[in-house]
Amino acid sequence: MKLPLIAITPLVALIVATVGQVINLKVGAQPWSCEVLLSSTWVWTATYLSGPVLTTVAAWDGARLFPRSGSTVWNRPGVRTGLILRWWLGSTLLAASPALMTLAWMAARFGYAHPEAVASALITLLAGVATLAGFLGAGLALGALLGTVYGTLAGFATSLAAQMVSYLGTAPILMVGGVSDSLLGLRLTWGAAALQTVGLLTLLAAIAHSLFTRSNPRFGPVRVADLGLMAWLVAALIAPQLEVPRFVNVSDLSDGVSCGELTADTRPAGQGEVCMHLQHQRLAPQVTEAWSTLSLAAMEAGVTNFPSRLYELPPGAGPDDLPEGPPGSTATFTMTSDQLDTLSGRVTTAWLASTITSPTWCRGLWAEEPPGDELYEASTQATDALEVMVTSTDARRKADAGAQFEKAWDTLKTCPGMGR
Numbered sequence: 121m122k123l124p125l126i127a128i129t130p131l132v133a134l135i136v137a138t139v140g141q142v143i144n145l146k147v148g149a150q151p152w153s154c155e156v157l158l159s160s161t162w163v164w165t166a167t168y169l170s171g172p173v174l175t176t177v178a179a180w181d182g183a184r185l186f187p188r189s190g191s192t193v194w195n196r197p198g199v200r201t202g203l204i205l206r207w208w209l210g211s212t213l214l215a216a217s218p219a220l221m222t223l224a225w226m227a228a229r230f231g232y233a234h235p236e237a238v239a240s241a242l243i244t245l246l247a248g249v250a251t252l253a254g255f256l257g258a259g260l261a262l263g264a265l266l267g268t269v270y271g272t273l274a275g276f277a278t279s280l281a282a283q284m285v286s287y288l289g290t291a292p293i294l295m296v297g298g299v300s301d302s303l304l305g306l307r308l309t310w311g312a313a314a315l316q317t318v319g320l321l322t323l324l325a326a327i328a329h330s331l332f333t334r335s336n337p338r339f340g341p342v343r344v345a346d347l348g349l350m351a352w353l354v355a356a357l358i359a360p361q362l363e364v365p366r367f368v369n370v371s372d373l374s375d376g377v378s379c380g381e382l383t384a385d386t387r388p389a390g391q392g393e394v395c396m397h398l399q400h401q402r403l404a405p406q407v408t409e410a411w412s413t414l415s416l417a418a419m420e421a422g423v424t425n426f427p428s429r430l431y432e433l434p435p436g437a438g439p440d441d442l443p444e445g446p447p448g449s450t451a452t453f454t455m456t457s458d459q460l461d462t463l464s465g466r467v468t469t470a471w472l473a474s475t476i477t478s479p480t481w482c483r484g485l486w487a488e489e490p491p492g493d494e495l496y497e498a499s500t501q502a503t504d505a506l507e508v509m510v511t512s513t514d515a516r517r518k519a520d521a522g523a524q525f526e527k528a529w530d531t532l533k534t535c536p537g538m539g540r
Contacts, residue, residue: 127181127185127207127211128177128180128181129174129177129178129181129207129211129256129260130207130210130211130214131214132173132174132177133170133174133177133211133212133214133215133256134214134215134217134218136170136173136174136215137166137167137170137174137214137215137216137217137218137219137252138218139170140166140167140169140170140218141163141166141218141219141222143166143169144162144163144165144166144169144222144297145222153226153229153402154229154230154231154399154400154401154402154403154460155230155233155302155303155304155399155400156230156233156237156238156241156399157233157237157240157241157244157303157306157307158299158302158303158304159223159226159230159241160223160241160242160244160245160248161244161295161297161298161299161303162297162299162300163219163222163223163226163248163297164219164244164248164251164295164296164297165296165297165298166218166219166297167219167248167251167252167255167295167296167297168283168296168297168298170215171251171252171255171279171282171283171296172276172279172280172283174211174215174252174255174256174259174279175255175256175258175259175262175275175276175278175279176259176272176275176276176279177259178211178255178256178257178258178259178260178263178275179259179260179262179263179266179271179272179274179275179276180263180268180271180272181207181259181260181263182259182260182261182262182263182264182265182271183263183264183266183267183268183271183272184263184268185203185207186200186204186260186263186264186331187264187267188264188265201332204260204331204332207260208253208256208257208260208331211256212249212252212253212256215252215256216248216249216252219248220245220249223245229402230399231376231397231398231399231400231401232376232398232399233376233398233399234305234307234370234371234372234375234376236307236370236371237303237305237306237307237370239307240306240307240308240313243308243313243316243317244295244308247294247295247316247317247320248295250295250320250321250323250324251294251295251296251320253324254294254320254323254324254327255279255282257324257327257328257331258275258278258279258323258327259271259275259279260331261327261330261331262274262275262278263275264331265330282294283296286298291309291311291312291315291316291364291365291366292316292366293315293316293319293320293323294320295316300457301435301456301457302434302435302454302455302456302457302460303367303435304397304399304400304434304435304455305369305370305373305397305434305435305436305437306367306368306369306370306434306435306436307367307368307369307370308366308367308368309364309365309366309367309368311364311365312364312365312366312367315364367436368436369434369436369437373433373434373436373437373441374441374443376397376398376399377395377396377397377398377431377432378395378396378397378398378401379393379394379395379429380393380394380395380404380408392411392415392428392429393428393429393430394407394408394411394429394430395429395430395431395432395443396432397432397434400432400455400460403455403459403460403467406466406467407430407432407453407467407472409467410467410468410469410471410472411430411472413469413510414426414469414472414473414476414506414509414510417506417509417510417518418506418509418522418525420509420518421509421518421519421521421522421525422519422522422523423509423522423525423526424526425448425526425529425530426525426529427448427449427450427451427476428449428450429443429445429449429450429451430450430451430452430453430476431443431450431451431452431453432452432453432454432455433452433453433454434454435454437454439482439483447533447534448529448530448532448533451476452476452480453472453475453476454475454480458471459471469510470507473503473506473507473510474503477499477502477503477506477528477529477532478499479495479496479499479532479535482495482532482535483535494531495531495532495535498527498528498529498531498532499528499532501524501525501527501528502524502525502528502529502532504521504524505521505522505524505525505528506521506525508520508521509521509522509525
């Protein structure tokens with residue numbers, strides 16, 4: 121039985137994209153649910169699952185509805201261009217709608233982000249939509265040119281190859297997710313934004329020219345734009361070799377940091393505070409609880425030099441980005457995907473204790489002659505002392521651990537940039 125000439129891609133696009141986004145939400149653990157740039161990037165991971173299917177189905181539609189050598193009710197002069205445009209826009213919007221709805225839902229949970237990060241997120245969002253349009257348009261063009269069998273095979277192979285190429289370089293042209301670690305305090309580099317914008321606009325222009333223009337007699341059924349698509353694929357293979365950096369720190373890493381006093385039942389009022397980025401505020405209760413536990417244990421053990429402030433630093437921060445203050449007055453930490461994971465992640469007292477005593481931000485680690493082993497020994501001693509102070513019920517052991525921590529922390533803060 122001959123199937124009626126009905127476009128199936130719009131419906132398939134909605135179904136496939138929805139299934140892909142559900143898998144993305146359920147399996148991905150949503151470590152990105154609180155960050156603007158990470159959310160706008162990771163949400164397009166669903167495209168990595170749905171892209172080859174969309175391109176293949178679009179090629180099948182192209183071969184049936186808009187064949188180069190043939191006439192259908194869709195392919196008549198005067199209506200062909202308008203129908204292609206409606207098919208392309210409609211299929212793209214339906215394919216993008218699950219991701220856009222997910223981002224809209226996430227937007228209600230976003231905290232304040234640096235304007236540079238927000239601008240990068242908007243570029244990433246548009247790049248995700250343009251990538252879907254590229255997959256769909258390329259499939260339609262290939263199906264119309266090569267027919268049902270060769271067109272669908274070429275569409276599937278092309279989309280797979282394009283996605284693999286996108287993972288080869290540091291700054292991909294296509295937006296198919298691929299980032300799972302925190303992007304707090306980062307933005308797109310100018311080079312990455314330009315490469316992605318120019319690359320996607322060129323791709324869409326070549327596809328549009330292929331779909332909306334007539335054949336060139338010099339090449340027979342092959343159009344100049346078809347050669348343009350081939351040239352784009354070659355350029356996409358070359359682009360990763362440029363090694364364009366993808367992310368860079370925003371101009372002010374302290375922008376968006378909010379500080380709050382610890383409650384009076386854990387430390388004397390006004391002597392302690394927790395400072396976190398607003399994009400991570402959903403974890404503030406867990407961080408405050410863990411820090412309060414450590415603070416109270418230090419007080420009970422008689423520690424006199426315990427830090428009075430806990431400060432969150434983004435992953436890309438360095439020694440120069442540490443907050444000002446007397447040596448040893450501030451402890452720092454950085455969230456990882458293990459803590460941001462909404463399925464199993466949790467900020468534990470043990471993790472926080474090991475993090476604040478790690479000499480990560482010691483300026484000496486960047487020097488030509490790094491500090492000796494005593495710095496790392498002091499870090500281990502401070503971590504062990506905190507564990508005893510928190511878990512032990514023996515007053516003598518707690519006091520001994522407190523003395524051990526004081527000595528270790530004095531050693532740690534002698535390294536510039538550590539605990540300042």
